[in-house]
Amino acid sequence: MLGQEGVVVSWTIVRVPPTGFSSVAPYPVVIVDLVGGGRITAQLVDWSNDDLVVGASVQVVLRRTSEPTDEGIIPYGIKVKPI
Amino acid sequence: MKAYITGVATTKFGELWATSPRTLAREAVTDALKDAGLVVNKVQALFVGNMLSGMLGGQEHLGAFFSEELDIRAPAFKIEGACASGGLALHNAINSVLSGQYDTVVALGVEKMTDHKPEDVATALMGAGSEEERAAGATFPGLYAMLARVHMLTFGTTEEELASVAVKNHYHASLNPNAQFHNLLTVEQVMRSSRIADPLKLFDCSPISDGAAAVIVSKVKSQKSVEILASTAATDSLGLAQRKNLTELSATKEAAKRAYTIAGITPTDVDAAEVHDCFTIAEILAVEDLGFFKKGKAAAAIVKGETRLGTTKHLVINPSGGLKGCGHPVGATGIKQVVEIVEQLRERAGDRQVKKAKIGLTHNVGGSGATAVIHILKK
Amino acid sequence: MVGIVSYGTYIPKYRIKLADIALAWKKEPREVVGSLGVEEKSVPATDEDAVTIAMEASQQAFLRTQILPSDVEVLFVGSESHPYAVNPTSTIIGELLGVGHDYLAADLQFACKAATTGMQAIAGLIAAGHARVGLAVGADTAQSKPHDLLEYTSGAAGVAFIMGSENIIATLRADTSYSSDTPDFWRRDGIRYPSHAGRFTGEPAYMAHVMGAATKLLEMTKTKPADYTYCVFHMPNGKFPRDVARRLGFTKEQLAPSLTVDAIGNPYSASAMLGLAAVFDVARPGDKIFMVSYGSGAGSDGFVWEVTNEIVKSQKSKVATVQEQIIHKKYVDYVGYLKQTHKI
16 A cells, blocks of 8 residues: 555544644544545645645555554554645 | 333433442432332343443453442343443343343443543544554544534535534533533634634533433333333444445434334434434534434524424424533443433423423434444333 | 666655754854755654655665565665664565565664665675575664754665666676774664764764775776766765865766755765765766765775666656655754654
8 A cells, every 4th residue: 555646535633632642743634535446544744734635635655653652562554645 | 022211310421520430320220220110139131331441440341340339130241332332232231121031121321531631531432443543543533523524515514503513502401400511602612612623623522521321121111111112223334434425424324214114203203312412513414314404404404493492393402412511421321312312201301391202312323433323212 | 797776765855954953052053054064954754764764765666667575585774773773674664565575684783884784785695696686775864962963964864775686777896895993973772862972073984984995996996086977975964075075086076966965964874875866866877986885883885886778767767856855845943853853
């Protein structure tokens, strides 16, 4: 899925983050239709307000998904960025 | 064979700093048994609806836990379906009586949420969604906000229309002694409240609450009892991205359709309904998906006051104050909704009485719509 | 014949102006910028690290070639900011790229020359017939203590080179390495920020080793600076690479295309590799490139590359060039920089 392109179907900006997400808050969460088929929910990164539009094009990237604990495994996962 | 609700009770809902889950459960069940005129040793099974006891309290095995606490030494079960835990517990309680295995059972919904940091509660509640949603940091306000955005773009629903749901429910809650909130709200106040997940603001969201509610289900009716015409449940995908249609909660539609058929009624026969307004948008989706309004038409009707106590139309939505006004201790809500409808049908709802309420409906949702439970009741 | 078959680069979108860092510490911006020869540096997003950056650069490299990740038989990642002290970055990206299980993987550390060391090792394995395709990645979210001099230049970027013996875009004509025990910049185990020895990082460290490797390389190949089209040196700041180029006898024109440091700072183990990638973006077939990296502690890896006709096809790819990524930027202020680099 990394590198695939998609289109934003809906979006929000989460301003009250859950545990492990405060360092990136406020952050947008989007639902994306992937060009190859399939639909995902992911965080939008490297964003500005102009990118928060239904129909905007995005690309799937790898990022840390939440803040790791001091000793635990670092979580990596799917996010999307505007293109 | 039929099943009846023969006793009901709820505790106050709110930030109950001094009250433990044991006390909450004890109060609700004792009062419900008293309402039914029953002693505790008549109870043949206990169904407990709860979501967060494990993640927040470190306590699982709630069937055994509350069975011991309440001195109900009988088969006991914890049923979990996120915010639909209460409704699902009742659904299972009813089926256990309809199956003929038990005559009299208790369905208890209980939740204690206020003893924890808000970010930890938010994290625990995200257990109701999908793994993908958790990795994205999609909180529950965030998920419903995305549903709101689609509804707004598709039907032109406005943030002010969303706000009017909260205004109505606070008005109803102000007439409910057990409600968490008694203050009235204006649309301006809702619009000015701080943003939680755009476009949803603080007053678009139901609160974090403690509380418990209990009902007695029996195969024998009594003078005060209410008949259960239907109890249905339906399941949809866990995550929003896997739904077929983001302008509705299909699980609601499916469970409701079956419930109306089993009860032999149509939506226009319903006089009072307690629906799952975890967020203002959720009430709009609910009343559309339950068939009370056409898609995209509910918001305008709510603003006009068509579903408010005192309406000239005949259907009142969330006379208890709903989740927003009455509070939302997640596992307790599904049972509390039934308590409210039973009191409405018995004409014991005081200042909140819906005139000539004959048929009532409750609608309880788990997560962002993965589970929906419907009960239809008649005096 | 061994060489580079494809290349990919990634520079995070965010930048901070050195002037804004200087102002935060009540220093004179023009003095700082003037003495370092750097205008602004790249800043990773809060959720980026050497693994995610290595992944982006590697994906870009595979977009430029028919070679598949499953063809890779050796994968080395060099970094000073591997997210784990024990647990390989190389197998995380190997797994995510789909390399499979049949490959040799290792993480390397040697300050800013960790990845170029990997390139020499891979070249050796390929030349010995021990592997057919290798992936060498340099990726860093360079760390520095707030208010320390290094804060002005420590940047972030990643570069990936796919190496092999077929369809080469740049043939490795010669390579060498120069090593010594010279602690000019170091970070103790368990300690968060690196330390450095001030002016000792200049003459006895950077200069001695880059010159040492460079003169050896020129002797080995019996060449002079004028024989080369381009030169690339490790870029800890804007001054050192210009200085060493001049001292060796290279011209400003030969050095210019590689100077990414002025715009994005020093991405540590990706620095010299990024300079080489920037040259590949503009090189013509037949161009000869002289490259010397530097890693504190200390050592320098020297390479002579000869560009082939295959470069033309590589340049036609839609993959973003180094310049395109340099100009695709968004500024953050000092507080944003501290948040994104996890200092607050």
